[in-house]
Amino acid sequence: MTENTPTARLWKGPRIPVGRWGLTTGAVIIGLIAIVAILAPWIAPHSPYEQSLTDRLIRPVFMEGGNWNHILGTDHLGRDYLSRLIYGARLSIIIGFGTILLSAVMGIGLGLLGGFFGGRIDMAVMFLLTVRLSLPIMLAAISLVGLLGNSLPLMMLILACFLWDQFLVVTRSLTMRYRNAEFVLAARAAGLSNFRIMTGEILPNLVSPLIVVGTLEMAHAILLEAALSFLGLGIRPPDSSWGLMIAEAKDFVFFESWLVNIPGLAIFVLVVGITFLGEGLRSLLAPDASQ
Numbered sequence: 047m048t049e050n051t052p053t054a055r056l057w058k059g060p061r062i063p064v065g066r067w068g069l070t071t072g073a074v075i076i077g078l079i080a081i082v083a084i085l086a087p088w089i090a091p092h093s094p095y096e097q098s099l100t101d102r103l104i105r106p107v108f109m110e111g112g113n114w115n116h117i118l119g120t121d122h123l124g125r126d127y128l129s130r131l132i133y134g135a136r137l138s139i140i141i142g143f144g145t146i147l148l149s150a151v152m153g154i155g156l157g158l159l160g161g162f163f164g165g166r167i168d169m170a171v172m173f174l175l176t177v178r179l180s181l182p183i184m185l186a187a188i189s190l191v192g193l194l195g196n197s198l199p200l201m202m203l204i205l206a207c208f209l210w211d212q213f214l215v216v217t218r219s220l221t222m223r224y225r226n227a228e229f230v231l232a233a234r235a236a237g238l239s240n241f242r243i244m245t246g247e248i249l250p251n252l253v254s255p256l257i258v259v260g261t262l263e264m265a266h267a268i269l270l271e272a273a274l275s276f277l278g279l280g281i282r283p284p285d286s287s288w289g290l291m292i293a294e295a296k297d298f299v300f301f302e303s304w305l306v307n308i309p310g311l312a313i314f315v316l317v318v319g320i321t322f323l324g325e326g327l328r329s330l331l332a333p334d335a336s337q
Contacts, residue, residue: 069326075319083135090129091117095284098124106304118308121294127305130286131312137287138268138316141202145267146260148206153213154256158244160214161221168218175214183208187270191279201280205267212259217252224248261324265317272313288313 082089102124105112112119118127160171190204224230225248233243274280275289276296283290288309295305 066326066330068322069330072319072321072323072326075315076323079135079316079319080139082132083139086132086136090126090132092126092129094125094129094133094286096125100124103298103302105302106308109304119304121291121305122298127291127308130291131288131309133286134288134291134309134312135316137198137281137285138271138313141198141205141271142264142268142320144199144202145205145209145271146264148202149210149263149267150213150256150260152206153210154217154249154252156210157214157217158221158249161218162225162240162244162248164222171214171218175211178208178211181208183270184273187274188277188279191274196274196279196282198281201271201274205270208270209263209267212263213256216255216259220252220255221248224251258324258327261320261327265320265324268313268317268320 098120101116101120102122104116104120106119106127107114107117109119116126116128118131121127121130156171156174160168187204187208190207191201194200194204221244230243230247233247238246271280271287272289272292275287276293278293281287281290283294291309292306295302295309299306
């Protein structure tokens, strides 16, 4: 049983006036990038790790001196830029999805506990939220990655530790609203346990707004990973990451700016696609969000 409760007022942040066209555009962009990432071993023209110093800094085909053997040129080590860009999409999507799944588990779990039980449990949850909001994400992430290491699973866990607050706020607010609803009272009368009520009765009613939160936070996670990689604390060579590609090209930014522009544009397109998808879902699932 579901109550139709407007939830748009629970979300904060800038609003982009997109509707179904934004949802479609975002879905197409994310779908195409996901297909490219999945098919990377078959569509990449070269190995992303193969070096050839005799072919270093070849320009893309749309610039003078480019050739079709390396459509987007090569980097300072002679590695094919298009192949590294394609494989970099894999890591960006993996980090985005993995980080959001971990942060969703943290935030939703704490939000259900605080919103359902209230009292001291809710006070403890809100204390944790206050501590999290008091920490500057980038500085804290840099410190933890530098201290603990930057393996892919560890990086996703560290980023997730700073991106669960939105899940908590939305889950806690709606759980407090639903905990005295008729379907919850009926479940109590039927003898269901608190855990069963939270996971089987309340949580299904939160799926739509939480999906929207997840899409918007995924863009945040991808940007954080790119920033860490740019600072040398993210993905390490020889693996390919869009942030790492920008970091490796920073010494050539005044001479061969396309080395920075191409992965930067890829990050921009992916983040815009995720943002459009999230805002489109918000408009579709909560029509009063733009009011």
